[in-house]
Amino acid sequence: MKTLCSFLQVGRNMHQGNQTTVSEFLLRGLSNWAEQQKLLLVLFLGMYLVTVGGNGLIILAVGLDSYLHTPMYLFLANLSFADLSSISTSVPNMLMNIQTKSQSISYESCITQMYFSIVFVVIDNFLLGVMAYDRFVAICHPLSYTTIMEPRLCILLTVIPWVLSNAVALTHTLLLLPLLFCDSNALPHFFCDLAPLLRLSCSDTVVNELVLLVVGLSVITFPFSLILFSYVRIVRAVLRLACTEGKWKAFSTCGSHLAVVLLFYGTMVGVYFCPSFTHPDDRDQIGAVLFTVVAPMMNPFIYSLRNKDMKGALRKLICRK
Secondary structure, three states: OHHHHHHHHHHHHHHHOOOOOOOEEEEOOOOOOHHHHHHHHHHHHHHHHHHHHHHHHHHHHHHHOHHHOOHHHHHHHHHHHHHHHHHHHHHHHHHHHHHHOOOEEEHHHHHHHHHHHHHHHHHHHHHHHHHHHHHHHHHHOHHHHHHHOOHHHHHHHHHHHHHHHHHHHHHHHHHHOOOOOOOOOEEOOOOOOHHHHHHHOOOOOHHHHHHHHHHHHHHHHHHHHHHHHHHHHHHHHHHOOOOHHHHHHHHHHHHHHHHHHHHHHHHHHHHHOOOOOOOHHHHHHHHHHHHHHHHHHHHHHHHHHHOHHHHHHHHHHHHHO
16 A cells, blocks of 8 residues: 555656646535434445444355355355445445544545545456356356366456456556646545546546546446346246246345346446436545445345355354354
8 A cells, every 4th residue: 555655656756747736635525514424434335334244244254154165155255345345445444534524634545545446346346247258157058167266266357357347446646646636636535536637637538538448347237247147048948947946046145246236237238328427526425425435335235145155155154153
């Protein structure tokens, strides 16, 4: 972390020149009303504790229960870790600002927070695609599942999303470093997000916005195409089954993942493609709350309530404690 902050400071000094730039940003948060601050504090603290507890239990259950040492649960543990990290990049700082009645965040901390928020949202997207492929292999090629999903491929499918998500975040960060923030330093947000920072800059952000559009569409399109392909093949394979019980069992193994996919992409469509959101700041805040707070909180419930193996592992873990 210190190395990253030092790198950000050096990069900033290289492009600062004789311009007057801000040394910190002011996070306006979700509300300016003092009466609503206590409500937000209690609400987001509760959501944060539930998210940390739920995702932490899933990680522990997968790690300690040998029955869950399969590719499906390896990817689930990575998703839970990404969700836990995603909410931890923004909510604790927001809660501290509400408690201390301080809105300031240093330039280096802001860029670092932006970097990791991008990483964990992007990794969620890629992992959902990987998990869809895993379900496709399990249902369409059950006899060859252990051969196809060998340990080497599982590790590769786990590492590649992390590498790509860091590459995406690093690209946006390096393009942001040369930008200057001259007069205003107030961000209408509860954490440092890329889009509000670009709108706040007094530099030309055409290249940044073009890269954001191209990379963003690529990050969304490839995993979604993989998910769509996987479920089309899964549905075709299941419909060929003569036994109704077999059809239900096959679909039930995909239920949890499909619910998370619908939550993730449904909120994306509702926020970013719904014409009712005309103000970009409101849209960014609603999208950030859904992706970094609500979705990470809901995912453990979806997987634990709809998955018999996970419920059994969690029950054993709690009883052991």
